[in-house]
Amino acid sequence: FNLNVMVVGESGLGKTTLLTTLFETRLQGGDSQSAVRADGDLKSTVDIKPFTADLEENGVKLRLTVIDTPGFGDYVNNSNSWKPIIDEIDGRYDQYLEAENSVNRSRIPDNRVHACLYFIEPTGHSLKPLDINVMRKLHQKVNLIPVIAKSDTLTEAELEQFKNTIRTDIAYQGIQIFQPPRYSDDDEETQAETAELVAKFPFAVIGSTELVATPDGRNVRGRQYPWGVVEVDNEEHCDFVKLRSLLVRSHLEDLREHTANALYENYRTQKMLS
């Protein structure tokens, strides 16, 4: 299996760190059977595109490719920030279209973007004009998954309010975000899991690959402040675990299928009609 994830957001929102965190999983063991072979150094935001790592999730091998979008939203005038992103997504659809139309099309590599993580600055206020503009350009081309970046900036009360504000903005602006599909034959446990996941949208994420010691002596991936330790894998602190689970476990197939069966087909139809 392969999964191609695009990452969009202004510089300084912790994107590079979050991706390294996604690839690494828990370094000190734990439930997930993941192992990582990274192909390069994730330290520089510029080198990241694209970056590939092989993960193993519950015995299933997964090649995760991340496509970064350096410079997005970083200029004084960001009117054209959306263009390189749309070009990247369309370019990959075109590549697939071409391969489908060729004589030998038995094993087409799927380089299409299966999910787009859109990083929202934790302002506490409404979505910015740039966020709305870009998400509206993206949402019918790719599975859009907005996340609240550096969510340790917000208290629990602020986070709850911010999630509500974002959900309201998204609904008001008609922005379609990725919805885990529900199947009539889903068992009760799956239904409950999906509902629990959706209730947490947009996910509040924190990233870190450093191991730090908590006051009660555990070694965890987290951020150490003078006033305490934020833990990446602690669901009381952020939704990182849920995000990772959605991407590489519970909805990996849905993301790929929705891209292939709906989003790509729409693109193909529009291209043929124009």
Added chain:
Amino acid sequence: FNLNVMVVGESGLGKTTLLTTLFETRLQGGDSQSAVRADGDLKSTVDIKPFTADLEENGVKLRLTVIDTPGFGDYVNNSNSWKPIIDEIDGRYDQYLEAENSVNRSRIPDNRVHACLYFIEPTGHSLKPLDINVMRKLHQKVNLIPVIAKSDTLTEAELEQFKNTIRTDIAYQGIQIFQPPRYSDDDEETQAETAELVAKFPFAVIGSTELVATPDGRNVRGRQYPWGVVEVDNEEHCDFVKLRSLLVRSHLEDLREHTANALYENYRTQKMLS
């Protein structure tokens, strides 16, 4: 005495909160003899300009006026973000010039901007193009005091590195920030205090008007996270105390004098020559 402080920075950087924190001081007593009479509700960023509060600092009455700059940096295209800010500063200089040139000029109210707090987003990276552009437009018109907003986003190590990055950027770009003047007759204690202040530039600020309980049972102004409590007035947590001291105690006079004797005179000369 009056002090006019302009506040510049994108929406969501905690400007409104910081100003309320500056006005309020420690609510549960403490060393400073400050009392506050606020003139309005600081909750909405739009209502804030200008906002006046009367403080009493060590028996000295001070009228603190804050001028906000709503909408700065919040658009997709921020090429003209600087204009309303420069117009505001120039307009106040013009007002003073006019009053100086009038017949009755015995007691001119000083509405000039004595200090400009420029809020820097805690990205961990270099200054943004917008920050550099705007600070370069401001620095010769007003006492420029850049501050790192929401500094509880950064760990101690990140904050140290970020301050160095900002200081390097500022020097490289030739941006002049407010320098506390040193006088040859300053006593050793004053010299040490000034040096200590300057060593902390740019100040890392956190704002809060909520009283929260620390794990060791103190009630403090701060932010309560699941992993700990950040304290506004704790100098181990941020430089709020130093910022407040610079503005309303140790360098109040320097800010007003430098505005009157240097910055305003430059403006006047340039205006008469053009």
